[in-house]
Amino acid sequence: MSTAGDHSTENPGQYFLIFLKMVPGKTLSPDALGRHAAHLSELDRSGRLVLGGPIPERLGGLIVLRVASLADAKAVADEDPLVRGGYQTYELGTWLMSNRHNSYRPEPPQEHEK
Numbered sequence: 001m002s003t004a005g006d007h008s009t010e011n012p013g014q015y016f017l018i019f020l021k022m023v024p025g026k027t028l029s030p031d032a033l034g035r036h037a038a039h040l041s042e043l044d045r046s047g048r049l050v051l052g053g054p055i056p057e058r059l060g061g062l063i064v065l066r067v068a069s070l071a072d073a074k075a076v077a078d079e080d081p082l083v084r085g086g087y088q089t090y091e092l093g094t095w096l097m098s099n100r101h102n103s104y105r106p107e108p109p110q111e112h113e114k
Helices: 030-045 070-079
Strands: 012-023 051-055 060-065 088-096
Touching: 012 070, 030 051, 030 060, 060 070, 060 088, 070 088
Parallel strands: none
Antiparallel strands: 012 060, 012 088, 051 060
C-alpha cells in the first residue's frame, strides 16, 4: 500500500471508491464502529481519505480515496475493521472526476506498454 504522503496518482482527477455493504444479520457494535472510525481517521491523517460516510438507502457506505492504484484501495478496504470483522463486504471502483479543469471530459488512464 502507499506510504503516508505518497498518495498521488498519475491522473489528478482519479479517485478510488470503496462501496461498503452490510452483511445481512450482522449488528454493528459500538466497539466495531469505533475501530472503523479510527481507521478512517488514520486514512485522513495520511492524506488518503477524500471523504466517506454511510449511505442509508444502501445499508452501507462509501469511502473515496486518493491512493496510487486500485490495489492500494483494495488493501485499505481489506484493513477496514468492519470488513475484517465480517460486518461488511465491499466492491471497488475507479472514479474519473469531471470538472471545469478537464472541460467535463475526464481522460481514462492510459495503458502502459510492457
